[in-house]
Amino acid sequence: MTDAAVGAAARLERLFEGRRLTPTQRRIAHCLVRQAADVPYLSSVELARVAGVSQPSVTRFAAALGFDGYPALRDHLRAVAPTGHGFDERPTNPYQRAVQAEIDNLRHLASLLTDPEPVERAGRLLAASRPLPVLGLRASAAQARGFAYFAAKVHPDVRLLDEGGSLLADRVDAARRAGASALLCFALPRHPRELLDTLAHARGVGLTVVTVADGTFAPVAAHSDLLLPAAVGTDLVFDTAGAPQLLGQVLLETMCDALPDAQARLEDFDLRAAARGLFVE
Incomplete structure (x- = not known):
C-alpha cells in the first residue's frame, strides 16, 4: 500500500466513526479500509464478492452511511482514493495476498501513529x-x-x-x-x-x-x-x-x-x- 493509499484508508475510517454498523456492514467496512486503492473501481457485485457478502448487503451498507446508493458511495471513494489502483502489482497467490494484507494493515497502523x-x-x-x-x-x-x-x-x-x-x-x-x-x-x-x-x-x-x-x-x-x-x-x-x-x-x-x-x-x-x-x- 502506497503512502497515498494509507492516507485514503485513514480518511475512510473517519467515514465510519460513530456509525452503528451490523457485523456484515463492519465486514464491508474492513474491506474498504484494507483495499482502499482498489475498491473504488469495483462494482457492487465485485465488492460483495471481495468482502464475502451479498450484493444487497453492499447496497444497504451505502445507505447506512448516508449515500443514495452504491454509485454515490463509489464516487466518494474515488474522491479520497489515490490514482492508479495497481491491480497488476498485487499478488495472485492467496497466501501472498494474506501476507500483503497484513503488510497493508501495518502501514495503516504506521499512518495512525503519525499522531502519537x-x-x-x-x-x-x-x-x-x-x-x-x-x-x-x-x-x-x-x-x-x-x-x-x-x-x-x-x-x-x-x-x-x-x-x-x-x-x-x-x-x-x-x-x-x-x-x-x-x-x-x-x-x-x-x-x-x-x-x-x-x-x-x-x-x-x-x-x-x-x-x-x-x-x-x-x-x-x-x-x-x-x-x-x-x-x-x-x-x-x-x-x-x-x-x-x-x-x-x-x-x-x-x-x-x-x-x-x-x-x-x-x-x-x-x-x-x-x-x-x-x-x-
Missing part, C-alpha cells in the same frame, strides 16, 4: 493504574497474555483477565477496590457478548477503559474511553493479528516511558534471570 498523542496518553493511563487489569477473551486472549507477560517486568501489579465466566466481574471489582484506575482490553473479532458486558461493568465502577480493537467502528467502541484501532487480516480461514500485536508492543513502550523505574526493574530482572540460569545464551 492517543497511544502516549494510553501509556500514561496504564502506568498510573495500580493494579493494572488486562482483559482479553477468546480470540483476544493471546494478545492480552502477551502484553501482561511483558508488562509484569516493569509494572508492579499486572492482573490478567483472560477467562470468562461469572467470576470475571468479581475480578474487575477486586482490581478496582485494590486501587486500579484503568483497564486495558484487547478486543478482536469475534467479539463475545460477555466482553461488552464486562467493559460496561468496568466503566460503571469507575475504571477508564483503554481498548485495542480492530477498528473505530467495532462494537466495543461504545464501551471504551480511549480506543486504539489496529486492523486484523481476514484473508485466511482465521484472522491474523499482526497489527494489534505490534500496537500492544507500542503501548508497552509508552507505558515504560511513563514508569520512572521501568529500566531499573528490567535490569533487576536480568540480574535475577542470569543468577538462575533462566535463559540459554
